[in-house]
Amino acid sequence: MWRAAIILLILLCSAGCVAPRLQEPTVTVDGVGIENVTLGSMDLSLHLTINNPNPIGATLTRVSFDVYFLDDGQPVFLAHGERGEFEVRPRGNTTISVPVTVDNLRLMQAFFLALRDGAVTLQVNGSGVLDYGIATFEVPFNRTVEVRPGQGATATRMK
Secondary structure, eight states, rough: OHHHHHHHHHHHHHHHHHHHOOOOOOOEEEEEEEEEESSSEEEEEEEEEEEOOSSSSSEEEEEEEEEEETTTTEEEEEEEEEEOEEOSSSEEEEEEEEEHHHHHHHHHHHHHHHHSSSEEEEEEEEEEEEEOOOOEEEEEEEEEEEEEOOHHHHHHHHO
């Protein structure tokens, strides 16, 4: 009886060693698109790509970020964006767009800074939470881009 229990215990322990380890996914900022402009605000769409190297899909339970512009090296809050419950495909890239509304007064501050200095530096800081059912990853992302007056939407591609 003891011998059967020991064999069962060894089999259970070794079964956990056979399961593949999940690799941490990455989140990158691909760009920003302008969706709508009103007198008081501008609706933007932040394009993110989630690279999932794992053989199983996941659910993006939450992605949250803040957008700043830098004034003499100091971050000035511009906007907040958030989205959740999005399916992420296994072994590949999934692209999502997250809506963001920017107050035009703050946007004008950034615009005047760009006119004064010849460019404005935008910074996006955030994280995404991916749930695999057996493991959850919070993946931070930070991107900085310099935007010059007169650049089109495609020129705002993040590095």
